Amino acid sequence: MQNAILKVDHVKTYFPVSTSIFAKKQYLKAVNDVSFEVGEHETFGLVGESGCGKSTLGRTIVRIYDPTEGKVFYKGQDIGRLKGDELKKFRKEVQMIFQDPYASLNARMTVGEIIREPMDIHHLYGSKQEREERVSQLLETVGLKPDHIRRYPHEFSGGQRQRISIARTLALDPKFIVCDEPISALDVSIQAQIINLLEKIQDEMNISYLFIAHDLGAVKHISQRIGAMYLGSLVEIGESEELYRNPLHPYTKALLSAIPIPDPQVMRKRAALDLDGEIPSPLNVPTGCAFRTRCPKAMPVCAEVKPELQTVGTSQVACHLYAK
Amino acid sequence: MSLLEINNLVTSFKTEQGKVQAVRGISFSVEAGEIVGVVGESGSGKSQSMYSLMGLLSDNGVIEDGSMIFDGHEISPAKFEGTQTEWEKYMEDIRGNTISMIFQDPMSFLNPVLNIEKQLCEPLIYHKNIKDKAELHKMAVELLTQVGIPSPEERLKQYPHQLSGGMRQRVIIAIALACHPKMIIADEPTTALDVTIQAKILELIKKQRDRLGAGVILITHDLGVVASTCDRVNIMYGGKIVETGTADEIFYNGMHPYTQGLLSCVNNPEAEDHKLRPIPGSPPDLLAPPAGCPFVDRCEHAMKVCKLYPAPETRLSETHKVNCWLTEKGKI
Amino acid sequence: MNEEIKLTADLFEPLSEDEKNHEFIAAQSKTYFQDAWGRFKKNKMALIGLAFLSVMVILAILVPMFSPFEYDGMDLTALNEMPSLTHPMGTDKFGRDIFVRVMYGARISLSIGFSSAFICLVIGVVYGGIAGYVGGKTEMIMMRIVDILYSLPNLLIVILIMLIFGSNVISILIGICITAWIGMARLVRTQVLTLKEQEFALAAYVLGASRSRILFKHLVINCMGPIIVNVTMLVPSAIFTEAFLSFIGIGISAPAASWGTLANEARTLIESNPIQIIWPVLSICLTMLSLNFIGDGVSDAFDPKKK
Numbered sequence: 001m002q003n004a005i006l007k008v009d010h011v012k013t014y015f016p017v018s019t020s021i022f023a024k025k026q027y028l029k030a031v032n033d034v035s036f037e038v039g040e041h042e043t044f045g046l047v048g049e050s051g052c053g054k055s056t057l058g059r060t061i062v063r064i065y066d067p068t069e070g071k072v073f074y075k076g077q078d079i080g081r082l083k084g085d086e087l088k089k090f091r092k093e094v095q096m097i098f099q100d101p102y103a104s105l106n107a108r109m110t111v112g113e114i115i116r117e118p119m120d121i122h123h124l125y126g127s128k129q130e131r132e133e134r135v136s137q138l139l140e141t142v143g144l145k146p147d148h149i150r151r152y153p154h155e156f157s158g159g160q161r162q163r164i165s166i167a168r169t170l171a172l173d174p175k176f177i178v179c180d181e182p183i184s185a186l187d188v189s190i191q192a193q194i195i196n197l198l199e200k201i202q203d204e205m206n207i208s209y210l211f212i213a214h215d216l217g218a219v220k221h222i223s224q225r226i227g228a229m230y231l232g233s234l235v236e237i238g239e240s241e242e243l244y245r246n247p248l249h250p251y252t253k254a255l256l257s258a259i260p261i262p263d264p265q266v267m268r269k270r271a272a273l274d275l276d277g278e279i280p281s282p283l284n285v286p287t288g289c290a291f292r293t294r295c296p297k298a299m300p301v302c303a304e305v306k307p308e309l310q311t312v313g314t315s316q317v318a319c320h321l322y323a324k
Numbered sequence: 325m326s327l328l329e330i331n332n333l334v335t336s337f338k339t340e341q342g343k344v345q346a347v348r349g350i351s352f353s354v355e356a357g358e359i360v361g362v363v364g365e366s367g368s369g370k371s372q373s374m375y376s377l378m379g380l381l382s383d384n385g386v387i388e389d390g391s392m393i394f395d396g397h398e399i400s401p402a403k404f405e406g407t408q409t410e411w412e413k414y415m416e417d418i419r420g421n422t423i424s425m426i427f428q429d430p431m432s433f434l435n436p437v438l439n440i441e442k443q444l445c446e447p448l449i450y451h452k453n454i455k456d457k458a459e460l461h462k463m464a465v466e467l468l469t470q471v472g473i474p475s476p477e478e479r480l481k482q483y484p485h486q487l488s489g490g491m492r493q494r495v496i497i498a499i500a501l502a503c504h505p506k507m508i509i510a511d512e513p514t515t516a517l518d519v520t521i522q523a524k525i526l527e528l529i530k531k532q533r534d535r536l537g538a539g540v541i542l543i544t545h546d547l548g549v550v551a552s553t554c555d556r557v558n559i560m561y562g563g564k565i566v567e568t569g570t571a572d573e574i575f576y577n578g579m580h581p582y583t584q585g586l587l588s589c590v591n592n593p594e595a596e597d598h599k600l601r602p603i604p605g606s607p608p609d610l611l612a613p614p615a616g617c618p619f620v621d622r623c624e625h626a627m628k629v630c631k632l633y634p635a636p637e638t639r640l641s642e643t644h645k646v647n648c649w650l651t652e653k654g655k656i
Numbered sequence: 657m658n659e660e661i662k663l664t665a666d667l668f669e670p671l672s673e674d675e676k677n678h679e680f681i682a683a684q685s686k687t688y689f690q691d692a693w694g695r696f697k698k699n700k701m702a703l704i705g706l707a708f709l710s711v712m713v714i715l716a717i718l719v720p721m722f723s724p725f726e727y728d729g730m731d732l733t734a735l736n737e738m739p740s741l742t743h744p745m746g747t748d749k750f751g752r753d754i755f756v757r758v759m760y761g762a763r764i765s766l767s768i769g770f771s772s773a774f775i776c777l778v779i780g781v782v783y784g785g786i787a788g789y790v791g792g793k794t795e796m797i798m799m800r801i802v803d804i805l806y807s808l809p810n811l812l813i814v815i816l817i818m819l820i821f822g823s824n825v826i827s828i829l830i831g832i833c834i835t836a837w838i839g840m841a842r843l844v845r846t847q848v849l850t851l852k853e854q855e856f857a858l859a860a861y862v863l864g865a866s867r868s869r870i871l872f873k874h875l876v877i878n879c880m881g882p883i884i885v886n887v888t889m890l891v892p893s894a895i896f897t898e899a900f901l902s903f904i905g906i907g908i909s910a911p912a913a914s915w916g917t918l919a920n921e922a923r924t925l926i927e928s929n930p931i932q933i934i935w936p937v938l939s940i941c942l943t944m945l946s947l948n949f950i951g952d953g954v955s956d957a958f959d960p961k962k963k
Contacts, residue, residue: 049521050489091862095863103854104856104859106856106860106878117860117865144679157366169863187365187545188590192589193604214518259519259548262548262550264551267552273520273524275520609680611683614677621676621677628671628675630671632667652663
């Protein structure tokens with residue numbers, strides 16, 4: 001990609017798990033060799049079931065976790081090597097919006113203090129008064145009232161809190177935001193508000209997103225490209241329309257056919273979901289293709305060789321069904 | 325006569341800040357063998373109305389008005405024939421027996437220190453008075469098989485933390501089915517689950533409804549879930565039911581602006597070039613709910629009358645009713 | 657439908673945006689402490705305790721300042737007197753006014769109680785906070801040091817310190833604080849351990865906040881409830897330790913007086929003048945009782961779900 005703002009290069013994030021002192025050290029393979037790029041002003045969607053490592057990947061990208069192997073490049077720089085002022089600049093430009101609007105705001109701070117904090121940390125604007133003005137401005141951007149400034153987070157509804165959280169990240173004029181399931185804890189009518197708000201500020205402030213979700217429907221709407229993740233690996237990457245119209249990997253197909261659609265007639269005609277069992281433990285990833293234990297089309301080769309991502313049409317897919 | 329009839333139920337909570345009017349006069353009925361959806365945002369009163377029905381309100385909650393007739397018996401505490409203790413005893417006999425409940429968070433419902441078999445057998449021992457160990461075990465195995473849990477013999481010995489979220493929810497459903505209930509109340513049964521698991525659980529609920537012929541109330545905020553399961557739908561907003569009808573009436577002919585708003589802000593990836601049109605603002609604060617229509621502050625068609633008076637009920641068909649002033653607009 | 661409503665065409669005019677009131681919040685805004693105070697006020701026993709303690713503090717400050725008698729002023733003409741108008745609690749074997757001495761003792765006992773609680777608060781929060789937040793090897797070493805300190809016999813250390821530094825207020829403070837902060841440190845550590853994984857702490861980290869800012873502005877402030885409850889427990893235990901030390905004769909020594917010293921002095925006259933021992937003992941008991949009531953009230957106020 002020509003103007004990639006973010007490049008994830010063969011990243012593995014493992015967590016050591018000790019079952020007992022004498023047992024061999026085990027690793028929870030949360031992210032297992034993932035590579036992709038996100039372009040400027042692009043939204044890259046990342047979907048998968050809970051436990052597939054998508055949140056860990058998001059946290060690795062903002063450097064909450066360090067990758068066990070592989071590198072993350074932001075604007076061409078390896079973020080693992082950033083120090084001092086460069087790190088501070090990275091922290092200013094790369095932000096994260098969290099899933100749980102009840103846990104992501106400090107309950108002892110007022111809304112004004114919460115939104116002002118990033119500006120205090122990075123010493124933006126000359127005076128406190130200018131920061132206060134910026135806070136009111138940000139509240140307005142996210143559709144809240146200036147007189148909410150002195151209230152505490154617990155007085156707001158989930159959707160309002162998520163907007164406060166967005167205002168906080170915007171205070172730093174970020175260039176790249178990792179949205180870690182920002183809508184999955186919200187009511188449907190509020191989800192649309194948040195998605196539209198994110199799209200609006202993307203256009204106004206020229207931001208790139210990594211949008212993580214477990215609901216392919218929501219991701220399709222906001223993303224230009226989507227990656228489907230299963231047990232720590234990307235199984236398919238494609239243009240969002242193409243991935244939706246013409247999914248290649250059996251897992252992507254299953255995810256798509258499970259989305260409930262608000263149309264009773266469509267739902268009545270829909271066949272039962274062709275996906276059995278549940279996601280295996282990331283402590284014990286199946287050999288070969290991780291999805292083979294649930295795949296309706298599994299073949300003997302799937303147990304032996306781990307499929308690599310290969311280009312099929314405009315998409316990339318990791319599946320032996322498409323072996324050349 | 326309907327299996328369940330709720331009439332003008334009013335429930336409120338006393339808090340330090342004042343009285344929260346959670347449920348403000350709702351009426352609906354459930355027939356045997358049908359799935360009725362109750363759709364609303366958090367804080368719309370949908371869960372609290374069910375807790376009122378089950379006699380499970382927290383200490384500061386009180387049912388102020390209304391009647392609830394289940395299976396021919398009045399079960400609202402104020403109108404129950406008998407003393408408070410007799411009512412409590414009666415509700416205890418009903419709960420988990422003729423009405424059972426499926427909760428959103430299976431982990432908080434299951435007891436972490438009891439194995440699955442003990443928890444499955446509990447309602448059988450308590451309500452059906454079955455003491456024989458071998459018989460109990462056989463029934464437990466059968467229940468797990470019914471909800472599609474593979475190798476039930478081993479699962480019975482396990483503890484809740486050893487099961488995945490989807491498995492736990494299946495166990496909850498098995499417990500709910502144990503006494504062959506006449507009615508099942510499912511409170512956001514799939515909200516905490518992945519879409520692939522959600523589809524399976526919803527299929528399971530439908531299948532069990534067919535098998536037992538029980539009435540089901542499905543509480544959810546997701547219209548997609550409703551479309552795939554419900555026969556009839558009640559749309560709740562700000563403690564009131566604003567529209568009710570069959571699934572087709574609601575989805576293809578929804579009249580209330582809130583219903584329409586919900587439909588247009590839901591991701592329908594099937595639709596060509598679907599533009600999300602969110603409902604602006606936030607749900608009303610039920611400490612001081614609006615005097616008129618609860619949706620007035622977020623409604624794009626709001627009129628002066630909406631702010632002043634609650635909207636009258638308009639009957640559009642035998643099953644389809646809506647509370648909205650727009651239906652009166654042409655008549656003046 | 658309501659019959660009283662007169663529907664007119666103008667009622668069906670569209671509502672302007674200004675008349676809509678979305679994003680409206682009815683509840684009054686209250687801070688965490690206002691909320692806790694609201695719950696504390698409802699606890700009658702705690703309020704009585706607080707009132708008694710306040711009276712005690714005010715008397716302890718004012719009585720020795722304005723009384724005609726000095727705490728060490730002897731009056732050989734008035735030995736072992738019974739309570740009277742001039743001497744509300746009588747006099748002791750040297751003719752000293754007991755009321756003044758009890759109030760002077762209150763100064764010492766209460767100030768030891770509060771200042772040791774304050775010292776433990778500062779040390780415990782900083783130590784436990786750092787251990788919990790930094791984690792890894794640092795935490796392991798820090799917590800093992802705490803374990804070692806905790807395993808030492810408390811009283812022995814206090815007595816040793818008194819022997820080395822002499823019996824005065826400072827050495828009593830050191831003696832009490834040397835182990836009393838451990839509970840606080842452990843409490844703060846466990847709290848910080850769970851809080852630091854929460855999303856608001858991660859959010860602050862991603863925003864670029866420094867470690868000390870995250871620790872104090874985000875984590876410690878969120879465990880203020882349990883910390884305050886712990887402090888209200890520390891005060892009575894410190895007062896008690898001091899009284900005990902002085903009573904067995906290794907605490908504050910005469911003519912200075914704490915409640916323990918007073919009780920010790922009166923002990924010898926318990927057969928002839930039993931009333932003299934009642935005053936310091938009563939003061940200790942009532943103060944303890946009110947501190948415990950306050951502690952109960954505070955813990956309910958900050959943790960309403962615990963009940």
